[in-house]
Amino acid sequence: MSVEQVDAEIIRNIARYARASISPNASFWGGIVAQEIIKHNGKFVPIRQWLHNEFFEAIPNVKVDRNPLNSRYDDQIAIFGREFQASISKKRSFMIGAGALGCEFLKIFALMGLGTEGLLTVADDDTIEISNLSRQFLFRSENVGSA
Numbered sequence: 001m002s003v004e005q006v007d008a009e010i011i012r013n014i015a016r017y018a019r020a021s022i023s024p025n026a027s028f029w030g031g032i033v034a035q036e037i038i039k040h041n042g043k044f045v046p047i048r049q050w051l052h053n054e055f056f057e058a059i060p061n062v063k064v065d066r067n068p069l070n071s072r073y074d075d076q077i078a079i080f081g082r083e084f085q086a087s088i089s090k091k092r093s094f095m096i097g098a099g100a101l102g103c104e105f106l107k108i109f110a111l112m113g114l115g116t117e118g119l120l121t122v123a124d125d126d127t128i129e130i131s132n133l134s135r136q137f138l139f140r141s142e143n144v145g146s147a
Helices: 008-019 023-039 074-080 082-089 100-112
Strands: 092-096 119-123
Touching: 008 074, 023 100, 074 082, 092 100, 100 119
Parallel strands: 092 119
Antiparallel strands: none
C-alpha cells in the first residue's frame, strides 16, 4: 500500500490519539509499570515481551465535533468528540464498593467527568480498616472504624 492510498482521516485520528492522555489508559500503563518495578527485585519474573495497546475501535466512525473547550477534558474530546463528553457528564451512575478498585474507579470517573452534570452514587457497607489505607486514597487515619 502506498502513502497516497492511506485515508487522511486515519492519519488524523492516529495523531489525535498519540498526543492525548486519557485517564483509563494512563492508569492501565501505570499499573503495568508499577508491577514491573516491583519485579525488579528478582523475586518475580518481569514481562519479557512487547506489549501493544490501542483503542482504535473506540474512535467514533461518524463525524464528531473535536474542537477543544480549553478544559481538562480536551484530550477526551480530541479522541471521542464533544458529544461523548456531554453525554458522560450527564450520566447517572450507581457504584457498589469503594475499596481498592472502587477508589481507583472513582478517581478515573472524576478525571473523565462522569456525572459532573448528572449524579454518581457510591454505596459500600464495609468498615474502613487501617490495612486499607495504603490502597484507598479516599480515606485517612481519622476514617478508620467508620463505615
